[in-house]
Amino acid sequence: MAGAEPTEQRVTAAPAIELRGISKAFGPVQANKNISIRVMPGTIHGIIGENGAGKSTLMSILYGFYKADAGDILIHGKKVDIPDSQAAIAAGIGMVFQHFKLVENFTVLENIILGAEGGGLLRPSLAKARRSLLELERDYGLNVDPDSVIEEIGVGKQQRVEILKALYREADILILDEPTGVLTPAEADQLFRILRRLRDEGKTVILITHKLREIMEITDSVSVMRRGEMTATVRTAETGPEELAELMVGRKVLLRVDKAPARPGKPVLEVRDLRVRDGAGVERLRGIDLEVRAGEILGIAGVAGNGQSELLEVLGGMREGAGAVSINGRALPLSGHGADGQARRADGIAHVPEDRQREGLIMAYHAWENIAFGYHRDARFCGAGGMMNHAEMRRDTEDKMARFDVRPPDPWLTAKNFSGGNQQKIVVAREIERNPDLLLIGQPTRGVDIGAIEFIHQQIVALRDAGKAILLVSVELDEIFSLSDRIAVMFDGQIMGERLPAETDETELGLLMAGMSGEAA
Amino acid sequence: MDVMPKWAEVVLVPLISLLLAAILSALVILGIGEDPVAAVTLMVDGALGSTYGWGYTLYYATNFMFTGLAVAVAFHARLFNIGGEGQAMLGGLGVAIACLYVPWPHWSLALIAATISAGIFGAAWAALPAWLQAKRGSHIVITTIMFNFIAAAVLNYMLVTAMRPEGAMDPATERFAPAMHLPTLHELLAPLGIEFSKAAPANISLLVALAACVLVWVLIWRTRLGYEIRAYGHSENGARYAGISPVRITMIAMLISGGLAGMMAINNVMGEAERLVLNATEGAGFIGIAVALMGRSHPFGVFLASILFGFLYQGGAELALWTNIPRELIVVIQALVILFTGALDNMVRLPLERLFLALRRPTTTPQGK
Incomplete structure (x- = not known):
């Protein structure tokens, strides 16, 4: 048929x-x-x-x-x-969205008939659905157990459930x-x-x-x-x-990043046995060891949700953790006083967060208000008596907008009215122009147009060449490959292995990202 | 690139909301067999037609400015302080203590002391819900509502036992000493040659309230603290990223909010009653929520909304006094205004936004700034 x-x-x-x-x-x-x-x-x-x-x-x-x-x-x-x-x-027409629309605690079968139950009683429709589901799986080679619960199967399988949902509705x-x-x-x-x-x-x-x-x-x-x-x-x-x-x-683009070989100096960031628990008490970082040297980019590869976000957050002072982290040989507190974003900035760490819309920018703020965000306690932005120096903030915004080619270069525009790429340029400008010893940068080009990607990559490499340490987290393997001087792969809160970009390939990294140990790969 | 021009957002939306509330109120008045036009005339005349009316309107407006600002400040940190009523009650206690137990030589010193004391009491009353929210995640709406009841009980206890003069039957404190008497608008305006009603309760607290409006504006839009409060209100994650402590901002915003609500007591307790009575706040803490909503949490908006609600209060009282319209209906009218300007805001906003979009479509270049 x-x-x-x-x-x-x-x-x-x-x-x-x-x-x-x-x-x-x-x-x-x-x-x-x-x-x-x-x-x-x-x-x-x-x-x-x-x-x-x-x-x-x-x-x-x-x-x-x-x-x-x-x-x-x-x-x-x-x-x-x-x-x-x-x-x-x-x-x-069947649609598979970027963000799955599945009920986490329902089984595959229950999710598939959701909204197409076809009667007041569940049992007959479930039986009917099971038959057609098995047929579909056979026809298209989609292997999913109809009785497994969504939250217990991997993302790849969840996506297949979405596809099956569409096919079940005769898409x-x-x-x-x-x-x-x-x-x-x-x-x-x-x-x-x-x-x-x-x-x-x-x-x-x-x-x-x-x-x-x-x-x-x-x-x-x-x-x-x-x-x-x-x-x-x-x-x-x-x-x-x-x-x-x-x-x-609409113009010629460089798809590859032009960069000279790294000349790593002394270690800037040293992390030993870093552990982080989330609100539910689940350990999201399970003993991370890593080191980033001056003048190099360490790329952290991995599928989203394997602890990369937590790593950036704990280093950036957004979350508490346990273990030993030092910058330029100075130990950083990981909880309590001195473990917040203000203290980290004072320690020479700049942070371009993964989610610029929820973290890096206040979307309702004007560009000029955002340019001081996180550095709003700096003397240059503060007037007498707890006032802020708005004139200085606006001037600084105009400078940075010019240097980073933010369009439109209007300090009065609110952050939400810039395109993704220009929003990211504002964040990157703010963080890089601080000339930090260590730059934490998460998903630098997520939702950013190609033209801006090229520019942001150049800025990151320029900061590296100025002798700064950079910790890059990205789920885009291409980006990891083209920017990193070393690559560490994270899986389930641990570093699965470190590779040099020239000595590895996507297959090997893919195995590490899926949790196969370095030896097996 | 906002959907609506600023003026439509700020002026047109509340105006249409008010108009709808007025139309519905008129229908209700018609429904009970009274003449809405006569009612409106009476309200306007009673509230704005004489310096006596103005005196009351401004007196109520002073209360609402304080409580409205209180809600507005907390709202900038995305905290919904429903506890203005209780905080204002405690503020009354603060005023009474400052005025009863210290023999101030002059009203000006007494006013300063009473303002500070009222602020501290109000802030203290907001501190516990704030701490519970910041540290334990107990929802501030629930805790501040409950604290209103506790405040009422505390006042009741204080006025019945500790602060009631011996032999008095009335659960109220003694009258404050004559030196504590705050100048009324009548006394303030007389030297300028302006004849203002002697009987109206509006007093110098109005100027304190106006100063509070200006100071809150400075706080929210000019200071570093205001920057942090707004940032936290817009995005808690963003605040954490920038090293703004959620606990600190929650506490500070609520302390300021509670302090402002408490300061209302210099108007009603010190300026008008000149003693502390039961239920001195008369619901002004709750009206503050409507005022802040209508005023879009902006001090100038709060100022305008306060005047409007002052007018409704005073006009409503006149209506109850001179017509057969029952007092309950005045509450209905006030409720309709709150409903339309606060809760049903989107009912007006969305069609209006669509209208502006439709108007703009033919001209592809955006004209609005």
Whole structure:
């Protein structure tokens, strides 16, 4: 049955999805401008673009979250109206979100029928669902035990549950939004195998991503979006990463970071047996040992949630821990007095946090208020009697905006009105210009457009070349490889091993990231 | 790139909310067979038509400025201080102690001492809920509400036992000494040649309240402490990142908030009653919440909202006095104003935002600043 449909469609050759002239504005912001696209059935189509290019808006229109101001949606040649997600599902569209929408303490099976129970009694629908689920798993090679509880299975499997959910609702077109963000390289490979299988079975897959490598690896054709417009649609086989990057940004981009070999000096940061417990008493760091020297970048690789955040937080004074941490030979208190962010800054540690919107910036503050954030007790920003020196803050903001090319260079704009890349530039400018002995930097380019990535990477390398120590945490392996002088891999609160970038590869790091010990790898 | 221009946000939204509240109030008055136009005329006349009316309106407004500022300061740290009522009651105790047991030679010294004492008592009453929130995570809304009841009981006890003059039947303190008498607006304005009603209770505390508005503005928008309070209010994670101690900010913001609420007592206890009576606060602590909501936690907004609620209080009292409209209905009207300006804010805001979006769409370049 499942195999019969696609052949018919190939014969009629109507696109699985066709968008004609889709436009959508949010107030003065034109998120989508006259977008047209045709995705043929049985193909994997990539949509690539920088953050804020309008990819998510487009997909939200397709899934009924937003209504387009203008334009038509055609599914298999028929014009459809998608006012809500129910209509999208009825039209055969399934969506796998970046953040899974699963009930953690339900089983796989319960999650799959959630919202499609099909009756007041659970038992018959569960039995029916189990049958069709097993069929789906067999057809598409998705291995998930229907009775395991979501919170007990890995992220990769959770994602498969999302895919199964869509397939159970008879989705024929599957949209995946940044699906590899939370996966190890090995899990990502498995996902790609599943997607190829789905394509071979006649499903249409739309993959939204900002990773050029994934586009090149798996898609048949790719559309590039920039500033709300579709700048090009090309066959993947006929293009390359450089061309795609240029189409995304609108100018030539350096994909590789240019840097000289590191000349490490004396140790700046020394960490011995660092342990951190979270609020629930679970040990999130289980005895970390590491060292960062002056003039080098130590990259911490790992899948999100393996203790990297806790490591940055305890070093940055946002969280208490136990163990021995010293900077330039001076021991740092890890709890109680002197273990907060103010004290760490005084100790010469600057911190670009992983989440700029919740931590690094106050989104409701003007840029000039944010430029002093964390350093607001510095003498230069303080007037007499506990007042703040607003004039100095504004002047400093103008300086930093000019040097870091923040756009628009308007100190009066609130942080939330800058793009992700420019928000990050504000944070990076604030922290790097302090000329710290040690820079902690988490996910420096998450949600940052390619142009700004290039710039931020250059700044990090420049700080290294000025003889400063840098501890980099990133879930992007590409970023770890291109910036780090040494790479340490974290898994489950421990360092699994250290490698030199030149002497390792993604496969080996991937094994370490998945918890295989160094010897086995 | 905000959705609405600033003026619409600040002026239009509260104005439309007020208008809706007024329309609904008119319907209610019609419903009980009275004439809404006559009622409004009477309210305006009674509250704003004479210096006597103004004197009462401003007297109430003074109370609301203090309690409104109290809620506003705490709200900048995302703390919802519902305990203004209890803190103001304790402030009354502070005023009474300062005025009864020290023979101040002049009212000005007494005012300074009473203000400080009231502030300390109010702050102390906010300190325990603040500490419970900061250290134990007990929700400040729950604890401050409960502390209102405890405050009432404490006052009751103090006035019935410790502070009641011997032989008096009334649970109240003695009258304060004549030297503690605060100048009323009548006395203050007479030298300027302005005739102000002798009977109205508005007094020099109004100037203290106005000064408090200015000082709170300076605190929130000009000082380092205000910067930290606002940062903490916007993002607790952000505050932790910047090394701003959540415990410290919670404590300080609540102490300031409680102190401001307590200071209200210089108006009602020292300025008006000139002794401490039971239930001296008359619900002003709760009105402060509505005032802060309507005033968007900005001192100038609090000032305007205080005047409005002063008008509603005084106009309402007039209405109850001269018409058949029962007193309860005045409470209904006040409640409608609170409902529309505070709780139902989004009901007005969202359609308005949509309207502005629709107006802006044809011109693709944004005009608003």
